Amino acid sequence: MPIDALSLPSPTQLAVPAFVLLVLLEILYGWRSGRARFEGRDTLTSLIMGLGSTISGALTAGFFFILSYWIWENFAIFDLGASLWVFVAAFILDDLAYYWKHRLGHRMRWMWAAHVIHHSSQHYNLSTALRQTWTGQFTPGFLISIPLFVMGFEPAIIFFCGGINLIYQFWIHTEAIDRMPRWFEAVFNTPSHHRVHHAKNPRYLDANYAGVFIIWDKFFGTFIPEERDDPCDYGLVSDLGTFNPLRVAFHEWVGIARDVWTAKRWRDRAMFLIAPPGWTPDGSRLTSDMIKARWQAGQKHVNNTPGSKQGTDPVAAE
Numbered sequence: 001m002p003i004d005a006l007s008l009p010s011p012t013q014l015a016v017p018a019f020v021l022l023v024l025l026e027i028l029y030g031w032r033s034g035r036a037r038f039e040g041r042d043t044l045t046s047l048i049m050g051l052g053s054t055i056s057g058a059l060t061a062g063f064f065f066i067l068s069y070w071i072w073e074n075f076a077i078f079d080l081g082a083s084l085w086v087f088v089a090a091f092i093l094d095d096l097a098y099y100w101k102h103r104l105g106h107r108m109r110w111m112w113a114a115h116v117i118h119h120s121s122q123h124y125n126l127s128t129a130l131r132q133t134w135t136g137q138f139t140p141g142f143l144i145s146i147p148l149f150v151m152g153f154e155p156a157i158i159f160f161c162g163g164i165n166l167i168y169q170f171w172i173h174t175e176a177i178d179r180m181p182r183w184f185e186a187v188f189n190t191p192s193h194h195r196v197h198h199a200k201n202p203r204y205l206d207a208n209y210a211g212v213f214i215i216w217d218k219f220f221g222t223f224i225p226e227e228r229d230d231p232c233d234y235g236l237v238s239d240l241g242t243f244n245p246l247r248v249a250f251h252e253w254v255g256i257a258r259d260v261w262t263a264k265r266w267r268d269r270a271m272f273l274i275a276p277p278g279w280t281p282d283g284s285r286l287t288s289d290m291i292k293a294r295w296q297a298g299q300k301h302v303n304n305t306p307g308s309k310q311g312t313d314p315v316a317a318e
Contacts, residue, residue, distance in 0.1 A: 008156055075149070102209040118133065200234065200236060
């Protein structure tokens with residue numbers, strides 16, 4: 001029987017009590033076992049960022065809901081309905097769209113200005129999952145979902161699947177779980193895979209963008225496994241050094257405004273928006289590609305040194 005898509009609940013709102021309970025349980029587990037690390041001010045900042053994200057999202061949800069339905073009603077190629085297979089297909093394709101939205105969130109500074117909030121903690125625990133953007137609606141990320149509406153997926157179904165996707169991603173923000181079974185690690189995003197994504201080690205930069213299915217990273221060449229001899233170091237390449245929620249939320253937007261204002265050419269102003277974070281006309285700052293290239297060059301130098309015991313570069317060997 002078809003489902004009334006407009007009657008679907010908001011999964012993330014329903015899950016909030018479970019999120020809070022699980023954070024508390026992880027704190028207790030970490031205190032007893034040492035396998036989960038928390039810092040009081042950092043955790044409080046994450047909770048404040050999560051609350052702010054909920055408020056900012058609620059203030060703009062109506063606009064995007066109406067816009068999505070206008071696109072669907074006027075441009076949809078098919079009428080797919082709301083059967084079970086439509087939900088399954090919507091979940092898979094929405095996860096693919098999330099992969100590209102997330103990847104652009106790291107590769108386009110305009111989108112990074114919103115997403116950087118999620119990576120600003122130097123700790124990795126369930127509270128980090130709640131450290132979300134206040135300004136994502138001011139980026140072009142919404143455009144990536146439009147093809148799904150044009151294909152004929154009703155927006156309410158896509159929003160519902162997106163909520164389920166975010167709920168899934170909550171549990172992978174932990175150090176308390178080492179590895180899942182091999183078959184699970186091969187298909188799904190896991191704590192191990194996502195620790196890599198949050199790490200600032202040169203080896204791990206710009207990798208593992210998946211939401212639910214890690215197969216997207218393996219297919220598009222952005223998968224890097226967690227290496228036991230290179231433990232993940234979390235946070236930004238240049239950490240903020242503050243727990244001030246306002247600075248956490250807006251520091252990159254301020255940086256973009258400063259760069260655009262002082263740029264000499266219109267091309268440079270545009271590049272400060274669409275180029276990767278760290279791009280400058282004169283190369284005076286480092287992008288993640290530049291950091292990674294320098295690290296790989298250093299690895300090759302070590303590996304080619306007579307008497308080296310390092311062996312083959314683990315990244316190149318993957």
